[in-house]
Amino acid sequence: MPELPEVEAVACKLRAAEPWCRIVGCGQFRPTTMQGGGRAIGQRIVAVDRRGKHLLLRLGNGCFLRVHLKMTGNLTVAQDARMHASTVRAWFALDDGRAIVLDDPRALGRISFHEKGSEDGLFAGLGPEPFDAAFTLDHLVRAAKATKKPIKLLLMEQKAVVGLGNIYAAEALFQAAIHPARPAHRLSRPKLEALYTAIREVLGAAMSSAAMAYERPGEFSEGESFPAAVYGREGAPCLRCAGTVRRMPQGGRSTYYCPKCQK
Numbered sequence: 001m002p003e004l005p006e007v008e009a010v011a012c013k014l015r016a017a018e019p020w021c022r023i024v025g026c027g028q029f030r031p032t033t034m035q036g037g038g039r040a041i042g043q044r045i046v047a048v049d050r051r052g053k054h055l056l057l058r059l060g061n062g063c064f065l066r067v068h069l070k071m072t073g074n075l076t077v078a079q080d081a082r083m084h085a086s087t088v089r090a091w092f093a094l095d096d097g098r099a100i101v102l103d104d105p106r107a108l109g110r111i112s113f114h115e116k117g118s119e120d121g122l123f124a125g126l127g128p129e130p131f132d133a134a135f136t137l138d139h140l141v142r143a144a145k146a147t148k149k150p151i152k153l154l155l156m157e158q159k160a161v162v163g164l165g166n167i168y169a170a171e172a173l174f175q176a177a178i179h180p181a182r183p184a185h186r187l188s189r190p191k192l193e194a195l196y197t198a199i200r201e202v203l204g205a206a207m208s209s210a211a212m213a214y215e216r217p218g219e220f221s222e223g224e225s226f227p228a229a230v231y232g233r234e235g236a237p238c239l240r241c242a243g244t245v246r247r248m249p250q251g252g253r254s255t256y257y258c259p260k261c262q263k
């Protein structure tokens, strides 16, 4: 599933296709893909932003389109609005002949139109962006002290900080030498400081690798070119100690970790 680094890479590619023209039409092949897209017709896209895993196409009148790529979605610019790949689920035609298309083999991605001023309410459940000033060590400490949940599940919730999915949460915890099942409120401030640093480093590295992977055409999967230290390495030797990487179920997903050096 595309996580923050992959979604940011998609946003970067879209920004490179500016300047935008006016939206003159839209369509979809399934009734569930897009809600309210027709209300964007006549508007010009003025910016492409990202909030967590959501892409935001900001319109000239202050309204915006939210795009969630889900498992396999990609939002790209087609040079000719009349040409659609078979995996395109929805599109916006622009008045210069191009189109913005949602290419999505599994068809789980969603697009919705939102009124001006509705953004705060829409994203009220999301924590700060990992590279924003609002994401401080104190913020992470407060979030951790407020819950007895395992630290990995807290990271996956997107409330303490957005952007960490299954791969990058496991990698950040490995880098910080924290066992993924440790109750969040039991972690010391120095441990959380190590985690705070690891979250930014892992996501920063993942953003670089995702941006490079999106440079080439074709499908791209989450973490594809990210050099994972523990994720997907069950049974392999730990890169840091003499231990062996293990896998355990956690919150319905597989968590990878080294039981020897993650405490």
Ligand SMILES: [Zn+2]
Binding pocket: 238, 239, 240, 241, 242, 243, 244, 258, 259, 260, 261, 262
């Ligand atoms: Zn180890």
